[in-house]
Amino acid sequence: MLTKSSTELVRQQNSALVLASLRRHGPLAHTDISQHTGLASATVSAITAELEKADVLERREQQASASRGRPRVIFGQRRGAGYLVTVRISSDIVQYSLADYAGTLIDRFEEARNHADTSTRPFAEAFVAALEKLVSRSRIERGQVLVVSISSKGLVDPALARLVWSPVFGAQQVDFAALLEPHWRAKILLSNETLLVAHAMALRMEKAGVKNLQAVAALSLGHSIGLGIARFDRSGELSVTAPNFGHMLNSSDGKLCRCGSQGCIEASAGFYGILRTAFEVPPDTIPAKFVPLAEMDKIALRARQGHRMSEYAFRQAGLALGQGLSRMVSLYENMPIAITGPGTRYFDLIQRGLEEGLAQSQQVRLLGAPPISVVPEEATLVLEGHFARALAEMDHDIIAARTDGD
Amino acid sequence: MLTKSSTELVRQQNSALVLASLRRHGPLAHTDISQHTGLASATVSAITAELEKADVLERREQQASASRGRPRVIFGQRRGAGYLVTVRISSDIVQYSLADYAGTLIDRFEEARNHADTSTRPFAEAFVAALEKLVSRSRIERGQVLVVSISSKGLVDPALARLVWSPVFGAQQVDFAALLEPHWRAKILLSNETLLVAHAMALRMEKAGVKNLQAVAALSLGHSIGLGIARFDRSGELSVTAPNFGHMLNSSDGKLCRCGSQGCIEASAGFYGILRTAFEVPPDTIPAKFVPLAEMDKIALRARQGHRMSEYAFRQAGLALGQGLSRMVSLYENMPIAITGPGTRYFDLIQRGLEEGLAQSQQVRLLGAPPISVVPEEATLVLEGHFARALAEMDHDIIAARTDGD
DNA sequence: ATTTATTTTCTCGACTGTCGAGAAAAAAGT
DNA sequence: ACTTTTTTCTCGACAGTCGAGAAAATAAAT
Numbered sequence: 001m002l003t004k005s006s007t008e009l010v011r012q013q014n015s016a017l018v019l020a021s022l023r024r025h026g027p028l029a030h031t032d033i034s035q036h037t038g039l040a041s042a043t044v045s046a047i048t049a050e051l052e053k054a055d056v057l058e059r060r061e062q063q064a065s066a067s068r069g070r071p072r073v074i075f076g077q078r079r080g081a082g083y084l085v086t087v088r089i090s091s092d093i094v095q096y097s098l099a100d101y102a103g104t105l106i107d108r109f110e111e112a113r114n115h116a117d118t119s120t121r122p123f124a125e126a127f128v129a130a131l132e133k134l135v136s137r138s139r140i141e142r143g144q145v146l147v148v149s150i151s152s153k154g155l156v157d158p159a160l161a162r163l164v165w166s167p168v169f170g171a172q173q174v175d176f177a178a179l180l181e182p183h184w185r186a187k188i189l190l191s192n193e194t195l196l197v198a199h200a201m202a203l204r205m206e207k208a209g210v211k212n213l214q215a216v217a218a219l220s221l222g223h224s225i226g227l228g229i230a231r232f233d234r235s236g237e238l239s240v241t242a243p244n245f246g247h248m249l250n251s252s253d254g255k256l257c258r259c260g261s262q263g264c265i266e267a268s269a270g271f272y273g274i275l276r277t278a279f280e281v282p283p284d285t286i287p288a289k290f291v292p293l294a295e296m297d298k299i300a301l302r303a304r305q306g307h308r309m310s311e312y313a314f315r316q317a318g319l320a321l322g323q324g325l326s327r328m329v330s331l332y333e334n335m336p337i338a339i340t341g342p343g344t345r346y347f348d349l350i351q352r353g354l355e356e357g358l359a360q361s362q363q364v365r366l367l368g369a370p371p372i373s374v375v376p377e378e379a380t381l382v383l384e385g386h387f388a389r390a391l392a393e394m395d396h397d398i399i400a401a402r403t404d405g406d
Numbered sequence: 407m408l409t410k411s412s413t414e415l416v417r418q419q420n421s422a423l424v425l426a427s428l429r430r431h432g433p434l435a436h437t438d439i440s441q442h443t444g445l446a447s448a449t450v451s452a453i454t455a456e457l458e459k460a461d462v463l464e465r466r467e468q469q470a471s472a473s474r475g476r477p478r479v480i481f482g483q484r485r486g487a488g489y490l491v492t493v494r495i496s497s498d499i500v501q502y503s504l505a506d507y508a509g510t511l512i513d514r515f516e517e518a519r520n521h522a523d524t525s526t527r528p529f530a531e532a533f534v535a536a537l538e539k540l541v542s543r544s545r546i547e548r549g550q551v552l553v554v555s556i557s558s559k560g561l562v563d564p565a566l567a568r569l570v571w572s573p574v575f576g577a578q579q580v581d582f583a584a585l586l587e588p589h590w591r592a593k594i595l596l597s598n599e600t601l602l603v604a605h606a607m608a609l610r611m612e613k614a615g616v617k618n619l620q621a622v623a624a625l626s627l628g629h630s631i632g633l634g635i636a637r638f639d640r641s642g643e644l645s646v647t648a649p650n651f652g653h654m655l656n657s658s659d660g661k662l663c664r665c666g667s668q669g670c671i672e673a674s675a676g677f678y679g680i681l682r683t684a685f686e687v688p689p690d691t692i693p694a695k696f697v698p699l700a701e702m703d704k705i706a707l708r709a710r711q712g713h714r715m716s717e718y719a720f721r722q723a724g725l726a727l728g729q730g731l732s733r734m735v736s737l738y739e740n741m742p743i744a745i746t747g748p749g750t751r752y753f754d755l756i757q758r759g760l761e762e763g764l765a766q767s768q769q770v771r772l773l774g775a776p777p778i779s780v781v782p783e784e785a786t787l788v789l790e791g792h793f794a795r796a797l798a799e800m801d802h803d804i805i806a807a808r809t810d811g812d
Numbered sequence: 813a814t815t816t817a818t819t820t821t822c823t824c825g826a827c828t829g830t831c832g833a834g835a836a837a838a839a840a841g842t
Numbered sequence: 843a844c845t846t847t848t849t850t851c852t853c854g855a856c857a858g859t860c861g862a863g864a865a866a867a868t869a870a871a872t
Contacts, residue, residue: 002426002642004444005419007829007857013411014859030821038410040860045822068869069819155772165772233639236409241739247768248736249729251657259768323655330654331737333647362653362667366561366571413829413858420830436850446831451851474840475848 011047012399014039018047019056019077019395023103023388024207027060027076048075056081056101056398077102082146082394085134085186086386087127088193088379089152091168091223091290094127095379098134101394103387107138113168120174128179142184146397149189149390150176151196151382153224155244161188165259167224167289189393192242194220194340196385197378198228199240201338203388215335217328217370219245219321220378221343221350223290225266229332245328246270250320255283268320271296271343277313278303293342300346314349321350322357329370330363336371340378347374417453418805420445424453425462425483425801429509429794430613433466433482454481462487462804483508488552488800491540491592492792493533494599494785495558497574497629497696500533501785504540507800509793513544519574526580534585548590552803555595555796556582557602557788559630561650567594571665573630573695595799598648600626600746602791603784604634605646607744609794621741623734623776625651625727626784627749627756629696631672635738651734652676656726661689674726677702677749683719684709699748706752720755727756728763735776736769742777746784753780 014037021036022028028036034044051057058078081101088095091113098107111130114122135142154166161177163169177188198218205213213232220226227245230238246266247259255273257264267273267283271291278299281287303310325337339347354372358364375381420443427442428434434442440450457463464484468477487507494501497519504513517536520528541548560572567583569575583594604624611619619638626632633651636644652672653665661679663670673679673689677697684705687693709716731743745753760778764770781787 002419002423004423004830005416006831007413007416007859010411010413010416010829010858017410031819041821042823042861043859046858049822067819068817068867070821070865070867072820155769165768171772234643234645235641237640239640243737244767244769245737248733249767252729252766257768261766261768261771263766264768323658327654327733328737330651331649331734360658360667360669361650361655362571362663362665362670363650365667366577410859412860413827416829416858437848447850448832448852449830452829455851473848474838474846476836476838476850478849 014043015047015051015399015402016395018044018051019399020392022057022075022077023391023395027074029072029074031072033075050402054398054402079104080144081398083135083140083144084147084149084387084390084394085131085145086383086390087131087148087150088382088386089150089168090193090379091153094130096130096134097383097386098138098140099387101391103391107134109134118169118172120169120172123169124174124179131180131184142186145184145186146394147189147390148176148180148184148186149191149386149393151191151193151386153193153220153226155247156190156192156242158190161190163190167258170259187393187397189389191385191389192226192228193382194218194226194228195230195240195242196228196389197226197338197340197381198230198242198385199238199388200381200384201375202230202232202238202240203384205336210336215333217325217332217335217337218381219325219337219339220341221269221321221339221346222341223271225269225321226341227328229328229335231332243328245324248324248327250324253283256286258286258289265320265324269317269324273320274313274317275299277316278310280309296342296346300349303349311349314346315353318350318353318355319357320353322354323360324357325354325370326358326361326364330361334363334367334370336373339372339374340376340381342378344374344376420449421453421457421805421808422801424450424457425805426798428463428481428483429797429801433480435468435478435480437478439481456808460804460808485510486550487804489541489546489550490553490555490793490796490800491537491551492789492796493537493554493556494788494792495556495574496599496785497559500536502536502540503789503792504544504546505793507797509797513540515540524575524578526575526578529575530580530585537586537590548592551590551592552800553595553796554582554586554590554592555597555792555799557597557599557792559599559626559632561653562596562598562648564596567596569596573664593799593803595795597791597795598632598634599788600624600632600634601636601646601648602634602795603632603744603746603787604636604648604791605644605794606787606790607781608636608638608644608646609790611742616742619742621739623731623738623741623743624787625731625743625745626747627675627727627745627752628747629677631675631727632747633734635734635741637738649734651730654730654733656730659689662692664692664695671726671730675723675730679726680719680723681705683722684716686715702752706755709755717755720752721759724756724759724761725763726759728760729766730763731760731776732764732767732770736767740769740773740776742779745778745780746782746787748784750780750782 060074079100163174215231225246230240255267257267466480485506569580621637631652636646661673663673
């Protein structure tokens with residue numbers, strides 16, 4: 001159902017527009033805001049005045065005025081207007097970060113994960129304690145943290161902030177909302193890691209001035225395989241999803257996946273899948289859950305030296321990925337694909353198979369293969385996505401609160 | 407990029423809301439409009455008055471007033487405010503319809519297709535002539551036709567109104583916009599047929615009061631395989647797409663598809679694919695382009711009587727469909743699936759394989775199989791979709807024109 | 813030191829829109 | 843004829859955007 005509009009909503013939308021343009025371009029003067037948003041100067045005045053009174057924006061010192069004329073007043077997000085916490089859960093570590101409303105990092109630390117421990121209880125306790133440590137170390141009230149943004153690989157229920165299935169905990173669900181509910185007023189965002197990568201890539205490409213950008217996909221290669229899709233919807237907003245790509249059915253080849261199904265993409269293209277093929281382990285057995293990168297490097301070295309089975313394993317991985325991506329573009333549309341993750345270091349070995357797999361579908365033959373780029377620093381992208389999403393969420397919440405607040 | 411908002415846009419949105427609620431519920435009185443839209447009574451007055459003056463709405467005779475009190479004034483779309491033409495291109499016939507702005511059918515006829523003729527030229531000429539016939543027979547000016555909505559199976563470029571790939575013309579593209587450009591001012595909409603089915607199903611389910619409806623998929627079974635996905639986006643608007651599902655890669659089994667690729671879903675589940683398997687024709691040959699329904703009925707009969715290879719052919723078709731659908735829900739989300747088309751009459755033979763294919767993916771095992779319903783009358787759904795989309799388009803255009811028109 | 817030019821921000825009135833309340837209209841019941 | 847009931851219509855208050863021009867604040871020129 002469509003919803004009704006009103007003059008108040010107009011203000012809300014335009015306020016959001018102002019905040020968004022400050023996010024995109026950094027602190028700006030009145031004139032620039034007007035230009036970037038298309039709003040009339042008078043409107044910008046009204047909005048900035050209101051946001052300034054609400055302690056959301058603050059005036060920044062302008063740099064030595066190069067030109068003559070009345071000096072510009074630079075507006076920027078007020079640092080103390082709120083804080084955000086990001087939690088990046090990866091296979092071996094958990095990284096906690098604290099940042100302010102302007103997006104500047106305040107504190108960050110990592111904690112090692114205990115692989116042997118597959119139950120969620122100790123993890124949950126460590127998680128709550130780490131958050132406590134984060135705020136107390138920086139002398140921030142829990143109440144000032146407006147958003148906690150958590151990311152993990154696996155299948156996520158974003159609405160309920162519940163981890164449905166993850167490589168680490170399997171089907172043991174983790175309910176983050178319930179964990180923080182009692183003591184934290186912050187909004188909990190739980191995102192698939194590769195979703196954040198896709199989000200960050202979309203923003204990067206938009207900033208780089210890519211024309212007619214409709215959608216971007218991110219593919220993460222590692223122990224597990226992740227896919228994120230970011231699409232600009234009709235209203236120009238970015239809507240991102242993390243499909244269950246790694247465990248999408250690839251082929252009825254009987255390769256057992258650690259999820260319990262057979263023939264998942266990950267069973268061919270995840271690290272353990274590559275290792276299994278390279279060592280000719282029977283496809284119905286699952287090798288060690290976590291394959292050390294050094295081990296993968298060894299296989300890659302052999303493959304590059306011409307060892308047949310190792311080469312074959314990587315090519316099969318590429319094939320599974322290419323076929324999966326061909327299905328993705330068949331079901332969505334052609335879009336640029338960014339490949340990240342530790343697996344990118346084997347891209348030379350994967351590429352041929354990947355292209356072969358892509359070329360097998362009509363969509364690709366008709367409209368050409370999607371442009372593929374390799375962006376190794378996954379962690380950076382994940383953090384970029386965390387910040388972008390959390391700050392946008394804060395902006396929206398603050399604006400929404402303003403209206404019905406007083 | 408977000409776009410700025412203004413008071414005029416508010417009026418536009420709310421006018422659209424009023425027109426949409428009239429579409430959904432039929433002619434309504436002031437009070438009902440206010441209730442359905444959530445707009446204040448005064449606002450409804452302002453909007454209806456404006457639309458009435460613009461000859462978009464008209465007052466209808468109210469039925470014998472059952473209750474006392476001031477009699478209601480019923481508003482409805484004015485029939486003559488514009489006309490729409492729908493063209494349904496199927497494998498054997500082309501159906502042309504003419505309807506008015508209120509959505510009532512004025513004229514309809516069908517023309518047989520010549521199968522032997524695979525060039526687009528004669529088709530294009532017949533198409534233009536049929537449209538001419540449609541308006542002249544009903545004494546309507548070409549200029550009064552505001553939308554021509556065309557549907558076909560195959561791959562479509564909705565933005566350019568160009569048929570990119572179709573079962574009939576293959577890669578020979580048909581540019582409908584160019585065909586009508588010189589003489590028609592109407593907006594040309596070109597949609598994949600199953601996209602319209604998905605749209606219609608979404609509206610039906612919404613009307614039936616299904617709760618938490620996020621998305622609906624329609625799967626059309628016949629000579630070719632089509633899929634439409636309708637999703638309600640954040641703003642509550644319905645956005646529908648027609649992925650290239652029939653030619654999505656299913657399996658590297660070498661089955662040649664008529665599109666030239668190998669292993670397409672259609673190569674297993676299209677009528678010719680089923681026939682090929684049933685008759686044990688080598689998978690690298692393509693049987694007759696159009697398999698008569700009578701022929702398929704015969705195979706189905708044999709299958710139901712226990713003939714192994716026929717049974718197997720249908721089960722393989724189901725398997726390919728089920729695996730494809732499992733990929734669809736992996737890449738999108740779980741959603742109700744409506745199956746239509748002539749192939750539904752063999753659903754009993756397909757079902758087992760379909761369920762088997764679906765169950766092979768983690769997504770389905772984790773979140774359950776999507777609810778599947780069978781809705782045989784495909785043509786009805788296509789027309790429903792045509793009308794819904796064309797009328798919505800007209801509503802939007804009329805409202806948009808109002809603002810910058812005077 | 814004062815004036816002028818320039819650039820930016822701020823302010824005012826006109827306009828468009830929504831909303832709530834209550835007046836006006838129009839029919840049925842008494 | 844009067845009352846009741848239901849619905850539509852109208853009015854004034856309020857919220858928002860916009861264009862134009864006033865005001866502010868600085869550098870350059872005199």
